Amino acid sequence: LFAGPVTFVKGVVAMSGLPPADRVEVCFAGRSNVGKSSLINALTGRKTLARASNTPGRTQEINYFALGEERYMVDLPGYGYAEAPVAIVAKWQALLKSYLAGRQTLRRAFVLIDMRHGVKAVDAEILALLDRSAVTFQVVLTKADKINRAEREATLAQVRGALAKHPAAYPELVVTSSEKGEGIVTLRAIIAGLE
Ligand code: GTP
Numbered sequence: 134l135f136a137g138p139v140t141f142v143k144g145v146v147a148m149s150g151l152p153p154a155d156r157v158e159v160c161f162a163g164r165s166n167v168g169k170s171s172l173i174n175a176l177t178g179r180k181t182l183a184r185a186s187n188t189p190g191r192t193q194e195i196n197y198f199a200l201g202e203e204r205y206m207v208d209l210p211g212y213g214y215a216e217a218p219v220a221i222v223a224k225w226q227a228l229l230k231s232y233l234a235g236r237q238t239l240r241r242a243f244v245l246i247d248m249r250h251g252v253k254a255v256d257a258e259i260l261a262l263l264d265r266s267a268v269t270f271q272v273v274l275t276k277a278d279k280i281n282r283a284e285r286e287a288t289l290a291q292v293r294g295a296l297a298k299h300p301a302a303y304p305e306l307v308v309t310s311s312e313k314g315e316g317i318v319t320l321r322a323i324i325a326g327l328e
Pocket residue numbers: 163164165166167168169170171172184185186187188189190191192193210211212275276277278279309310311312313
């Protein structure tokens with residue numbers, strides 16, 4: 134998979150808690166329940182490394198995972214969870230903003246979009262934030278196993294249209310299913326290839 138063991142490093146609730154910025158880092162952002170934690174588990178081949186859950190808003194911290202000595206993979210708290218208390222949402226948003234804008238070693242942000250839903254208004258906010266932060270981002274479509282071919286094409290077209298406005302977007306979309314393994318090898322290679 135990756136060079137060296139995959140380990141959980143720490144959960145961070147404030148910028149002051151981030152580990153030293155001494156290696157290539159990628160992060161996974163996306164709406165609550167889109168499948169961020171499941172994707173990290175699929176990528177690392179470890180079923181229970183990141184905690185996946187049916188309860189939206191499960192991941193509330195910035196969770197750091199080390200891929201050997203060379204890379205960090207970062208599981209971000211989900212956004213757009215309507216039932217979360219307002220004060221908590223504000224705190225997450227502030228942390229997310231500081232992180233995306235202030236992390237020097239962040240090489241790419243993977244923005245996860247549920248293949249059944251496409252890019253929604255809450256996603257557009259994150260894309261705008263990434264543009265402003267000049268962080269290269271790449272859209273990863275999740276839960277591909279849940280839709281048929283025609284729906285897949287429709288979502289891909291909608292996402293391409295939405296991305297046309299975003300200068301920081303990396304053009305290649307990655308279609309994945311953490312459940313069935315689709316796209317996992319491709320995404321692993323993308324992450325391994327970032328310098
Ligand atoms: P938060 O931490 O709440 O932001 O959610 P998350 O984005 O980490 O989502 P998580 O990985 O916990 O997955 C949410 C739900 O979607 C779980 O019930 C997963 O089993 C399910 N799920 C995730 N990926 C897939 C997939 O590729 N296919 C299918 N069918 N279900 C998936």
